[in-house]
Structures are given as C-alpha cells and as structure tokens.
Amino acid sequence: MRRLYFLVFFIAFTGSITSCLAQNIILKSKDQRIRYTGRINQTDEAAELYWTGSSLKISFDGTGASAVMQDERGENYFTIIVDDKVVNTIHLDNTKQAYTLAENLPSGKHTLELFKRTEWDKGKTLFYQFTLAKEATALTAPEAKKRKIEFFGNSITCGYADEDTTGQDRGSAPYENGYLSYAALTARHFNAQYVCTSKSGIGITVSWFPLIMPEMYNRLDPTDPTSTWNFKKYTPDVVVINLFQNDSWIVNQPNNPQFKERFGSKAPEPEQIIKAYKEFVKSIRKVYPKAQIICALGSMDATKAGSPWPGYIEKAVAALNDKGIYTHFIPYKNTPGHPSLKEQQAMADDLIAFMEKTVKW
Structure with missing residues (x-):
C-alpha cells in the first residue's frame, strides 16, 4: 500500500513539473x-x-x-x-x-x-x-546597435501618405508607414538605432496647429507640456533636422489662425526666420554637444528652384560657426502630395550618399 502511495505521489509530482515546464513564458x-x-x-x-x-x-x-x-x-x-x-x-x-x-x-x-x-x-x-x-x-535582450541617429521632422519624416497609391495624399493611419520613411531607411542602412521626434504639420516658427518644434522637441509624452524627456537616455551620433516645409506655406497665409497667433498681421521677415532656425539648432546642440548635425530640407516644394528656404538654413548655420553642423538639401520631387514609397527611397539614397561622404562614426 505504501509503495502504491509513493508511486501515485511520484507520478503526480513529476506531472506537475512537466506541466510547469510547458507553461508559456x-x-x-x-x-x-x-x-x-x-x-x-x-x-x-x-x-x-x-x-x-x-x-x-x-x-x-x-x-x-x-x-x-x-x-x-x-x-x-x-x-x-x-x-x-x-x-x-x-x-x-x-x-x-x-x-x-x-x-x-x-x-x-x-x-x-x-x-x-x-x-x-x-x-x-x-x-x-x-x-x-x-x-x-x-533569451537576453538583443544587443543594442552601436550607432545612433535621431530625426527631427514633419510629415515627410513620419511617412505621411507614403502608402496611398491613389493620388489622394491621405495621411490617415492605414496609409502612413514610418517604417519605410527615408529616415527609417537611412537608419537601417547604417545599422543604427533610430529615434523619430517628428509630427506631421509641424514647423519651427509656425505649424498647422498650436504647437511648434521648439515647444515639442524636449517632450517624453508629446501631448503633455509638463512631460520632459531626459536627453541623457539617448545620445545620438548624428542628428538630422528636416523642417521648414510647413513654415514655407503658412507664412504666406495671413488668414490662417496659426499665422495670426504666431505673427499677428504681418509675415515674419527673413531675419526672424533665420534667427528662429538658428535658435532651434542651438537648442539641439546644447543637449547633444558631440553630435554631428545635418540641417536638411526636402523633398517637397521648399527646395524647388527659387525657394528662399534653403538659403535661410544656410545663413542660420553659417552664423552658428560650428564645424559639426552641415547643410544638405534634397532636390524637389516635382510631383503632387507627399513623398511616395519610391520617393522616400530616393530621399534615403540621397541622404545616405551625403552621410557616407560627411559623417564620421
């Protein structure tokens, strides 16, 4: 009887161990x-x-x-x-x-x-x-990639409407694929960690809504102005800033509510625009003192022939007199709407070529 008891106990005990081992992690x-x-x-x-x-x-x-x-x-x-x-x-x-x-x-x-x-x-x-x-x-967490990139951008960087093949330029969720934006493609090319501090419609001096990049760049929760990001948690080797596309439109719309809110009744002078850009780049340099910073623009109409916006960026960067800050302008794509997947890839190819010649990892 005692042997039978121990046999039953042994089977139950080993069965419970097997059951535990088979549980989901x-x-x-x-x-x-x-x-x-x-x-x-x-x-x-x-x-x-x-x-x-x-x-x-x-x-x-x-x-x-x-x-x-x-x-x-x-x-x-x-x-x-x-x-x-x-x-x-x-x-x-x-x-x-x-x-x-x-x-x-x-x-x-x-x-x-x-x-x-x-x-x-x-x-x-x-x-x-x-x-x-x-x-x-x-297993242990995958090893962190050694290189680090951060992008500060707008809808172009977010991949807005890049998967809308109908020509309607829809930026709703099903048609937005940030994984295939030029920024993410560039980061993967260099096998780098990727952080995207971006928002469709945002600008440096004015946006399509009541928030500009100098007010958003340091947030953890982008919807909460009291939520502050700790920049020591991620220190990129390279920072790419691709902004001014939205500014370039709104400064010519005096009836736009955000134009009125930011500028009143008069559009900003070039000197004001240049100063605002310079101050934002200085903010980035302050939190990332060793990063190589690329002040980019493109590939929508802010870089078309005759646009003053690349010149504003060049003047702002020249005034900073910082050898670790570069300018790079991606050519105007000359098609309607936001960059398609093909155009995002072309942007990535352009930026990658520039970085391969310029960046020192």
Whole structure:
C-alpha cells in the first residue's frame, strides 16, 4: 500500500513539473530582456508608446510569440519584424487583448520586433507583455546597435501618405508607414538605432496647429507640456533636422489662425526666420554637444528652384560657426502630395550618399 502511495505521489509530482515546464513564458513590460528604442514611458503596468518609430525587440528560442496591447483610440499600426524581415502589419484595437505576432516558426533562435509606424496624433499605445509559445525560452535582450541617429521632422519624416497609391495624399493611419520613411531607411542602412521626434504639420516658427518644434522637441509624452524627456537616455551620433516645409506655406497665409497667433498681421521677415532656425539648432546642440548635425530640407516644394528656404538654413548655420553642423538639401520631387514609397527611397539614397561622404562614426 505504501509503495502504491509513493508511486501515485511520484507520478503526480513529476506531472506537475512537466506541466510547469510547458507553461508559456511571459515577459512583462519592464522585463530586462526587452530592448526598447525611442521615447517610451514606463508605468508599473505597461510601457506607453507615442512616437513614430518607437520599437520593442526580443530574442527567444522557440516557434512564436504574442503580445498583449491596448490602443488609446484603435488607430495605430505596428510593423512586425522577425529575424530582420517584415512579416506582417497589425492594426490595434482600443481594448486590451493579445495579438499573435509570429507562429509556426522553425525551432531555434529568433528575434522579434514591434515597430510603431504611425504618429502620436493617432493616440498612445499601451504594451503590457510578450507571451512566448509553449516550450520557448526567452533569451537576453538583443544587443543594442552601436550607432545612433535621431530625426527631427514633419510629415515627410513620419511617412505621411507614403502608402496611398491613389493620388489622394491621405495621411490617415492605414496609409502612413514610418517604417519605410527615408529616415527609417537611412537608419537601417547604417545599422543604427533610430529615434523619430517628428509630427506631421509641424514647423519651427509656425505649424498647422498650436504647437511648434521648439515647444515639442524636449517632450517624453508629446501631448503633455509638463512631460520632459531626459536627453541623457539617448545620445545620438548624428542628428538630422528636416523642417521648414510647413513654415514655407503658412507664412504666406495671413488668414490662417496659426499665422495670426504666431505673427499677428504681418509675415515674419527673413531675419526672424533665420534667427528662429538658428535658435532651434542651438537648442539641439546644447543637449547633444558631440553630435554631428545635418540641417536638411526636402523633398517637397521648399527646395524647388527659387525657394528662399534653403538659403535661410544656410545663413542660420553659417552664423552658428560650428564645424559639426552641415547643410544638405534634397532636390524637389516635382510631383503632387507627399513623398511616395519610391520617393522616400530616393530621399534615403540621397541622404545616405551625403552621410557616407560627411559623417564620421
């Protein structure tokens, strides 16, 4: 009888061990095995993602993984990258739920990345956890890329309407793909970490809404003026500023509400525009004293023949007298609307060629 008791106990005990071993591995949002990139806020329960290009990456040995997430408004899209290849895009819902990211992968080691391809005006996303497929093993966080780039830009940098092939230039979430913007393409070419501090419609002196880049550049949560980013958390080797496209339009619209708010009844003089740009670049230099800064413009009509805006940038940079600050102008694409995927690639090729000749990593 005693032998039978021990046999039953042994079977139950070993069965419980097997059951435990077969349970799914969960990586909560604060797990050190998750590699975050971007201006991301960590709360006790979740990671808050706002900006285009915010990403999470893990390594695991197994066949698949899912993630528990909740979108503020159900408008954000994420690109899923497995082993450095895009495998899918997911559209999030405004309810907390699990999303299958990868399944039926070959057994073995894999990397998986979630990349936010839409802007912060679509609402924030809460990330709660990764759940690995049964019998998978979580590995240490993927090694951080040694090179670092940060872009300060507008809709062009965000990838606004780059996937709208109808000619309607729609910037709504399904047609915006920040993963294929010239900025993200450039960062991947140089195998660099990528941070995108950008917003469609934003300018340096005036925007299409009551917020300009000098008021936004230092925020963690872009919707909260009291939420300050700690610049010591990410120190880029290279900063690219691609701004003034929106300014170039609005300064010629005296009836625009933001024109009136920023300028009153009279458009700014060139000297005011140059000074505003110079002061913004000085702000970037102050927080990134060792970065190489590229003051770029393009490829919409702010760089068309006869435009004064490249000249404004050249004068501002010359006045700074800083050997680590460069100018680079991407030629006018001479087509309607925002850059298409093909035009984004052309912009990336242009910027990459300039950086390969200029930047010292």
